[in-house]
Amino acid sequence: MxxxxxxxxxxxxxxxxxxxxxxxxLHVEFATRxxxxxxxxxxxxxxxxxxxxxxxGESGSGKSVTAQAIMGILDMPPARIPRGEIRFRGTDLLxxxxxQRAQVRGQRISMIFQDAxxxxxxxxxxxxxxSEMFRVHRGMSxxxxxxxxxxxxxxxxxxxxxxxxxxYPHQFSGGMxxxxxxxMAIALDPEVLIADEPTTALDVTVQAQIMELLAELQRExxxxxxxxxxxxxxxxxxxxxxxxxxxxxxxxxALVHDIYRSPAHPYTKGLLDSIPRxxxxxxxxxxxxxxxxxxxxxxxxxxxxxRCPYRQDDCVTDAxxxxxxxxxxxxxxxxxxxxxxxxxx
Amino acid sequence: xxxxxxxxxxxxxxxxxGATLLIYAIVFALPGDPIAALAGEKRxxxxxxxxxxDQYHLNDPFIVQYWYYLTGLFRGDFGKTFAGVPVTDLMAGxxxxxxxxxxxxxVLEAVIGIGLGLYAALRRGRPADSLILASTLxxxxxxxLVTGFVLQLLLGVKxxxxxxxxxxxxxxxxxxxxxxxxxxVLAGVSIAYLTRLTRTSLAETLRADYIRTAVAKGLPRRRVxxxxxxxxxxxxxVTFIGADLGALMGGxxxxxxxxxxxxxxxxxxxxxxxxxxxxxxxxVTVLVLVYILANLVVDLLYAVLDPRIRYE
Numbered sequence: 001m002x003x004x005x006x007x008x009x010x011x012x013x014x015x016x017x018x019x020x021x022x023x024x025x026l027h028v029e030f031a032t033r034x035x036x037x038x039x040x041x042x043x044x045x046x047x048x049x050x051x052x053x054x055x056x057g058e059s060g061s062g063k064s065v066t067a068q069a070i071m072g073i074l075d076m077p078p079a080r081i082p083r084g085e086i087r088f089r090g091t092d093l094l095x096x097x098x099x100q101r102a103q104v105r106g107q108r109i110s111m112i113f114q115d116a117x118x119x120x121x122x123x124x125x126x127x128x129x130x131s132e133m134f135r136v137h138r139g140m141s142x143x144x145x146x147x148x149x150x151x152x153x154x155x156x157x158x159x160x161x162x163x164x165x166x167x168y169p170h171q172f173s174g175g176m177x178x179x180x181x182x183x184m185a186i187a188l189d190p191e192v193l194i195a196d197e198p199t200t201a202l203d204v205t206v207q208a209q210i211m212e213l214l215a216e217l218q219r220e221x222x223x224x225x226x227x228x229x230x231x232x233x234x235x236x237x238x239x240x241x242x243x244x245x246x247x248x249x250x251x252x253x254a255l256v257h258d259i260y261r262s263p264a265h266p267y268t269k270g271l272l273d274s275i276p277r278x279x280x281x282x283x284x285x286x287x288x289x290x291x292x293x294x295x296x297x298x299x300x301x302x303x304x305x306x307r308c309p310y311r312q313d314d315c316v317t318d319a320x321x322x323x324x325x326x327x328x329x330x331x332x333x334x335x336x337x338x339x340x341x342x343x344x345x
Numbered sequence: 346x347x348x349x350x351x352x353x354x355x356x357x358x359x360x361x362x363g364a365t366l367l368i369y370a371i372v373f374a375l376p377g378d379p380i381a382a383l384a385g386e387k388r389x390x391x392x393x394x395x396x397x398x399d400q401y402h403l404n405d406p407f408i409v410q411y412w413y414y415l416t417g418l419f420r421g422d423f424g425k426t427f428a429g430v431p432v433t434d435l436m437a438g439x440x441x442x443x444x445x446x447x448x449x450x451x452v453l454e455a456v457i458g459i460g461l462g463l464y465a466a467l468r469r470g471r472p473a474d475s476l477i478l479a480s481t482l483x484x485x486x487x488x489x490l491v492t493g494f495v496l497q498l499l500l501g502v503k504x505x506x507x508x509x510x511x512x513x514x515x516x517x518x519x520x521x522x523x524x525x526x527x528x529x530v531l532a533g534v535s536i537a538y539l540t541r542l543t544r545t546s547l548a549e550t551l552r553a554d555y556i557r558t559a560v561a562k563g564l565p566r567r568r569v570x571x572x573x574x575x576x577x578x579x580x581x582x583v584t585f586i587g588a589d590l591g592a593l594m595g596g597x598x599x600x601x602x603x604x605x606x607x608x609x610x611x612x613x614x615x616x617x618x619x620x621x622x623x624x625x626x627x628x629v630t631v632l633v634l635v636y637i638l639a640n641l642v643v644d645l646l647y648a649v650l651d652p653r654i655r656y657e
Contacts (some may be wrong), residue, residue: 106562118553121577123651136564151587168652184558
């Protein structure tokens with residue numbers, strides 16, 4: 001017998017010192033025909049119970065891949081995790097044997113996806129899909145599980161839940177479908193909920209309702225919420241802290257009001273400047289110049305340098321570490337001070 | 346649902362009329378004299394010829410002949426052969442053989458095709474997958490004529506001389522075992538196509554977003570594939586198998602000839618040869634009916650498998 005002990009999953013009630021979930025120096029790469037795509041390059045963030053972390057970034061920034069690595073739903077291969085840890089209540093999930101990992105997935109850490117229409121199985125009723133959580137993971141009878149499904153549909157405020165439990169996903173509106181996804185995700189009272197662009201496919205009024213629902217469910221259960229989005233507008237009201245990702249790295253992290261008041265990274269500043277504002281009506285809307293980086297051929301030095309208005313010579317050669325901007329915030333920019341001062345003006 | 350079925354059946358009427366008219370015209374246009382063919386090499390008494398021609402309305406114009414045939418059809422009378430046998434009696438026995446053959450082929454097709462396809466899809470890129478893909482390609486590219494004779498020789502003759510009498514070589518005297526080998530030969534190409542279709546369909550489904558959801562729910566892989574993916578992957582397969590039923594029944598001519606099965610394929614061939622108009626049209630009419638009904642059943646099954654499809 002090897003003495004290196006396999007990590008054991010701590011119980012739900014384990015007294016927590018340290019964060020609920022901590023991602024530490026995570027690297028994820030994909031083997032493709034064209035070469036190795038480095039999708040995530042050393043991402044670290046942490047989440048406490050009851051806390052909402054917004055992960056902000058454009059498509060290809062690695063925000064969803066990080067989430068899928070936490071869930072353990074990456075297809076490996078082609079995906080590979082060469083380095084890093086994902087600690088859930090102190091236990092590294094990446095070193096956990098698959099049978100124990102499966103105990104976490106969907107039960108203690110769960111996830112909702114962007115497009116609920118394609119994320120729900122079209123050939124099963126919503127009641128069947130929600131109650132499946134109880135039947136498979138809790139061994140409940142079909143009857144009891146369906147009763148639970150109706151309760152959950154009530155809880156996410158689907159009108160006439162009892163009548164609609166046997167309807168199919170396509171018979172619901174977009175907002176209602178996302179509520180069903182949420183009901184499924186919170187079925188077994190997870191400690192962490194990852195919402196991957198949960199409102200992107202919805203219209204604005206419905207977006208607000210869904211965000212409100214998520215915030216409320218979080219208050220009730222004290223779960224940690226990771227909110228992945230590219231929409232700064234969604235983040236402001238609900239998030240406690242923000243991690244901004246670019247090119248597979250975190251370029252800035254901060255408490256939510258700090259980042260809105262004074263961004264310390266040129267990319268974050270560009271994002272904030274490109275939000276349409278009523279008082280600037282009539283003026284041309286700011287846009288970050290250039291294109292997102294090609295993950296197959298990342299620029300040398302700072303990944304943002306080809307698009308950066310603050311670029312100096314060393315940006316092209318040296319990748320910036322995450323500089324400490326304050327006790328609760330950091331910025332991966334050699335010239336964060338200039339950006340910071342500019343944005344406070 | 347009921348109204349939908351009735352509407353579909355009403356729609357079948359013009360299709361049937363068109364098909365019978367077309368076939369009737371084609372057989373009418375064939376060269377040769379069916380009455381003369383009755384007597385073979387010998388010359389017939391002109392009086393008898395005249396009586397027979399009159400009895401079978403052969404002197405009337407085409408459209409009048411067709412009208413006689415059609416009115417008979419509506420009374421359930423498929424007419425008589427030139428030898429005086431009612432076509433209905435003739436067809437009943439032949440169709441039994443062909444239905445047995447087609448059913449055997451369909452079962453073999455569904456079981457082997459879907460089975461191999463699923464296996465290949467779950468082992469994509471591995472040797473087993475490549476082997477299955479290669480062998481389906483071989484099966485598709487070899488004509489039924491060749492597979493038929495080769496399997497008859499190998500499994501029928503050689504195996505029997507080696508002491509294993511599993512597959513009868515020809516005829517229908519051995520009950521259901523008589524249909525195994527011809528059924529497989531008939532289904533051969535379809536098995537290959539269905540295998541490939543199943544493989545693609547499941548592989549496609551496994552990439553769907555709802556499969557990612559099922560995995561994220563923490564379900565065991567068996568359940569993700571067996572319930573969530575399979576139910577969706579089956580939908581296009583049902584269409585393929587259903588549409589194939591008609592093709593299997595109509596396409597049995599070669600197989601029935603190789604294995605000497607007295608089915609409608611053989612009958613159709615000899616009837617065309619003898620210009621037996623009423624037999625040819627009768628068989629084709631029934632085949633068209635089978636096609637129409639098979640398609641209707643497929644469409645109804647579709648609604649059962651895919652709740653997004655509803656018929657009003």
